[in-house]
Amino acid sequence: MAQWQKMRSHLSAIPVLAYLLGFGIASAIELFIGYPVASLLGLPTMPTLFGIILVQQSLALLPSAIAYDLLIYLVPTYIAARLLTPLVQKLLQKVSSQRLMLVYVLALFLVALLWGGFHEYRTMILCLMGINFILCISLNLVNGYMGEFSVGHAGFMGVGAYIASILTVWVFPRSLGHLVFPLALLAGGAGAAIAGLLVAIPSFKIRGDYLAIITLATNFIIKNGIENIERIGGSRGFMGMAKLTNVPWVFFWSVLTLVLIRNFVLSPYGRGVIAIREDEIAAEAMTVNTRRMKIIAFCTSSFFAGIAGGLFAHLLLYINPSTFTLLKSTECLVMVYLGGMASISGSLVGAATFTILLEMLRPLEVWKWVLIPLLLLVMLLRRHTGLMGFREFQFLIPREEAEVYGSTSH
């Protein structure tokens, strides 16, 4: 027990950034010796997702997969992290807290490229992770920060997906590709934001269960609406998009979403949104324009859902209305409540955990939808605010707010 404690304190003394860079180095090593090590251990191919997929094919490969993870990831990451610790600590002291986030972002991007940039499957996972993060943090704005219960997030995602796809396939010249991709995404986001107004307006008068029903209805209206427009494929779906979504794009939009939503929730306006969650009448009495803040929050939330939709459409290259049903909305909810309410860090953790969980449980097929809600249930019973609810990683918080955030976490 004491040794366990000692090991824990030893491991937590190493800064997160050092681990991150260490993992990057491990990934770089894997690029060179991944295949030989895998065949030496008797694995049929190189493990793409830490051996999870291989183990799903044959449980007998479990020991080899674990050995691979130890040899390629854990041990090199630990050694590199330890060696880098003095350097990283020096860097952390020098860099101002405003720039610190940039350092983390760059490091994360480098690691993502090294680990996943050269494998198609890993690229896919990384892109899905980013898209899920955008969905999660944008839903968290409404469900976590504002305390409303929106259950129709996938509807807005669908609006963004269709608008962006229609633009890149029919409107913009195909040769422009990546140049106009941001425009298509922004247009999708804007369309979704307008749909968000649909929800904002009833939210002036109603709250709680009734508003949940309205967001549910909105989800159905959007899905069935698209289904009935034959011009865009109806229920057969829409295709013909070029594969424009890649790791750099997803990374760019994820960081943009993170920064904008973080800035907003830390601003006086964001505090107004939080006040709505806590007590709407008191918020009004304290001069908060609750109507305005609700419109802003709902539209911002659906705007980013629309962006995520556009990215999603240009990753899978095929969308149809039944992609954006209640099931997808539920996935968003699971991420929010798993990661943590009213937390940006929680959205990061929630999206990453959920994306990997979904891959792990893929062989279970429909049964995974028994297991995931069950996990959520256990989670909510044990720790009802989620993994990171109402708490933030220090590097996400600007210096002037650090003091406030340091101690309000519980």
Place this chain on the structure above:
Amino acid sequence: MALLHINGLTHYFGGLRAVYDFNLALEEGELIGLIGPNGAGKTTVFNLITGIYRPTKGTIQFNGQNLVGLQPHQIAARGICRTFQTIRLFNNVSVLDNVRIAFYSQVRSSLLDAFFRMPHLVSEDKALTREAYRLLEIFNLERYAHELAMNLPYGEQKRVEIARALATKPRLLLLDEPAAGMNPGEIDRLMDLIQRIRQEFGLTIFLIEHQMRLVMRICRHIKVMDFGETIAEGTPEEIRTNPRVLQAYLGEEVE
């Protein structure tokens, strides 16, 4: 010209007459009390002034401007702030942020500045944060600044509510039963506090209270309501001996 001028204020909930023909001319700097048995319509008067309900009939003028039909946040931004009968703090938020939320209408930076965290928003927010700490110091609450509001003892929560209300920079403060649930010692300290903030912030105060001790001691002028109607008004001495007031409170038959 009175600061707050209410004329013929009447409000019905369906068929129930909650407030009937309520009149008031509150001068700047005055401190007046509103008393009456439970269900007399006192809180409804506050809810009508602050815009939570729209009156069935009557006019409310503040500083010469009509308030009827305005949103509650607009009325609050014009300088009328209130506390609530049952504490309504933002519970899962730090005490500091409870106060900072109330600066909402004073924020000059735009929403776009907020999304991009522009330098002038940051400096404005810093100034507001300092102001919030200053308010908390006045109320002896600075050591709770980073504590969640719900974790504070009852009396402290009541003080946070007043501090938060003052953050909106009110000219008129409406206090709805500030002494409810307090022991005599706490009530004494509350009375001192009310007198002090009244002078320090140049406030006009209108308060609802059940604790006769408090009302009689600090209010020069008292109004008494029963079943939605104003049954008496005057100095504490006049109220104490008014037979209709005694009837309303004690249920005595008066011929």
